[in-house]
Amino acid sequence: MAAAPPPPTWVLALNAPVSSKPKALTDPPGFVGTRDRKSLTKTPPRPPPTTAETDTLKVKKAWELALAPAKQLPMNAxxxxxxxxxxQVFSIMMVFMLFKTPIAAIFGVQGAFARYETPGxxxxxxxxxxxxxxxxxLAMGLGVWKINQMGLLPTTRSDWLAWEVAREPLERAMMA
Structure with a gap:
């Protein structure tokens, strides 16, 4: 009878006891390990920004806030x-919100820009x-356009008939 073939090496490796000392693995290419990091030159810490740099950054952020309503115009349109x-209820509510939001924003201009306000x-x-x-x-102008499209703005002569005065003829033609 023939002897059974020996098991593969991976089976023997699974059955072997775990060695207490792990194998040393090499770092992959491009990896900077903790040993190599110490050898790299350290960059000096960045100095704190000056007030002019801070003010410039605040003005840039304020411009982002100022242009935010313009970014909403295409979606609102x-x-x-x-x-x-x-x-309909939906269209009336949309028009109401199109007026309410910009009016509230215009009245709250100082509060919106208060965090960017410094003497500089x-x-x-x-x-x-x-x-x-x-x-x-501009957002409110979009609301005015929508109200006009809905026929709620009195833009035609027939909308003002209540204030029309009957014309008095200057002369009359009588048949005798």
Whole structure:
């Protein structure tokens, strides 16, 4: 009878007792290990920003805030177009929100930019605030357009018939 073939090496490795000392593995290419990190030159810590740098960063963030309403205009315009021109609860609520949000934003300009207000940025924030108000007025203009599309603005002569005065003829033609 033939003897059974010896088991594969991986079976023998699984059945072998675990060695107490793990094998040393080499680092993969491109890996900077903890041993090699110490040999790298250390970069000096970055000095704290100056007030001019901080003010410039605050003005940049204020510009982002000022242009945020303009980024919402395309989405609002698509929503207004999709809601239709009939008088329905959905379209009326959308128009209401289109007026309410910009009005609240315009009245809260100082509060919106309060965190960017410093003695160095107060003069530089005036055009930013003006653009913010302008962008909110554009959003309100979109609401006016929607109200006109819904037929709620009195833009035709027939909308003002209650105030029309009957014409008095200057002369009459009588048949004798």
């Amino acid at each position: 698509i929503g207004m177009y999709m809601s239709g021109s009939s008088l 940025t107060s003069a530089r924030l005036l055009p930013v605030k003006a653009v913010y108000v302008l962008m909110n007025l």
